[in-house]
Amino acid sequence: MGTFSKLLFVALLTTCIACAHNQTISLQTNQIAIGIQAGAPALPYFVYSKISLPHLNEEFKNSNALITLEDTYDAAFGVSFNDIPANGYTGQAFDNMETASRYLQNILKSKGIIDSQNYYLTSINTANSDGYILIAAIYRPVATISVFGKFNFLARQTLTAKDSEFFQAYRKDDTQNDLDIVYEWAALPIDCVSYQAFQAILLTLTANKILEQKPDHDYWRKERQWIAGNHLSVMVKQDIQVSQALGIEKGFTQSQKIHLQ
Numbered sequence: 001m002g003t004f005s006k007l008l009f010v011a012l013l014t015t016c017i018a019c020a021h022n023q024t025i026s027l028q029t030n031q032i033a034i035g036i037q038a039g040a041p042a043l044p045y046f047v048y049s050k051i052s053l054p055h056l057n058e059e060f061k062n063s064n065a066l067i068t069l070e071d072t073y074d075a076a077f078g079v080s081f082n083d084i085p086a087n088g089y090t091g092q093a094f095d096n097m098e099t100a101s102r103y104l105q106n107i108l109k110s111k112g113i114i115d116s117q118n119y120y121l122t123s124i125n126t127a128n129s130d131g132y133i134l135i136a137a138i139y140r141p142v143a144t145i146s147v148f149g150k151f152n153f154l155a156r157q158t159l160t161a162k163d164s165e166f167f168q169a170y171r172k173d174d175t176q177n178d179l180d181i182v183y184e185w186a187a188l189p190i191d192c193v194s195y196q197a198f199q200a201i202l203l204t205l206t207a208n209k210i211l212e213q214k215p216d217h218d219y220w221r222k223e224r225q226w227i228a229g230n231h232l233s234v235m236v237k238q239d240i241q242v243s244q245a246l247g248i249e250k251g252f253t254q255s256q257k258i259h260l261q
Contacts, residue, residue, distance in 0.1 A: 025049050031246045032059045039209045040135065040186035041242050044252045046201050047192050053088050056201065057081065065208050067107060072204045075110035076103035077196075088197030097121050097167035100199070104137065107207045117143075119210060122169045122180075124150075124223060127231040128190060134226045134234070135193070136169045136185040136219055137206045146174045151227070171220050182219040184209035187226070187235040 025048040027035065032051070035042035036059065046056060053069055060068040070081040077092045084090055094100040100121040108116035118141055124134040147170045149155035156174050159166040173179045184206045192198055222234050236253045243251030 025248065025252070027051065027246070029059070031248075032056070033063045034245055035242075036060060036063045036065060036205065036208075038242055038245055040137075040184050040188075040202055040205045041238050042246070043186060043188060043198065043202050043205065044192050044239075045242065045246065045248075047198050048252060052086070053081075053084070053197060053200075060204065065204075066211050067111060067204055067207045069200055069204050071110065072103075072107055072200050072207070075107045076200070076203055088195075088200060090196065093194075093196040093199055096164075097123050098161060098164075100203075101167065103199075103203055104207060104210075107203060108210065111207075111211065113211075119183075120167060121206070122167050124168065124226055126227055126229075130231070131190050132187065132231055132235060133190050133193065134185070134187050134223065134231070135202075136182050136223075137210055138169050138180040138182050139210075140180050145170065145179065147172070147179070148174055169219070169223065182216050183212075183214065185216060185219045185222070187222070187231065187238050 025045055027045060027049040032046075035045050051059075057069040073079050073081045073084060073088075073090075077090055079090050079092075094103060097120070101119070104121050105116045105119055108119055113119075118139055120138050120140055122136045122138055127133065144158065144160050145166070146156065146158045149157055150165065150168050150170070157163075157165060161167075169182060170179050186202075188202075193202055222238075225231075225234050232253075236251075239251035239253040243249070
């Protein structure tokens, strides 16, 4: 079991979801709409606000989002939104990016995306022990890739979905041809992806960004910083952008007293 799986298992087992209980942020209707537009980086604000899933689902509809929470529960989890409990848990939380990718692909397929199987959720787990994860949604045109190792640049690897390293983003293949296109990314507390309801929100925000088909080339620079150990810098700067867009004076990183060294 990987580090992410272990941390997720502990969070689910104890149900001590710190991201949901440490603080509460009040969001007005216009702020919810802005958060939906901001995408996955706004996930902590939806979690901290403790907004109910039905309320948030209606806001997705009001924002003219192509994919709602209702769509996600139906396509990803095979459960009618009307039948889920208030906490959104139906026993289908993912604990790895392979499962998360399958859920994402099912959502996209339900919306008529012909090559939905080529979209993946990836993660960089170097900061997992500190409680943070870097997630990216990518388009990858092939099911088998030959790349240099993410952490050993001299090691050439041939990877498929059977390999955990497959679920990392790669800008180039081993012949320096372009490979993955990043459509969404977010630096997040693991607590905020540790429960099915939170994951449903993440999948919904991410799938909507994919449908916009706007590549985010800034990810590669942020990923290098993250791997180099500057994960707090990436997270704080991202949070500042989101909190400013929402009109909130202090973002969640400031509220949690996350400071750069």
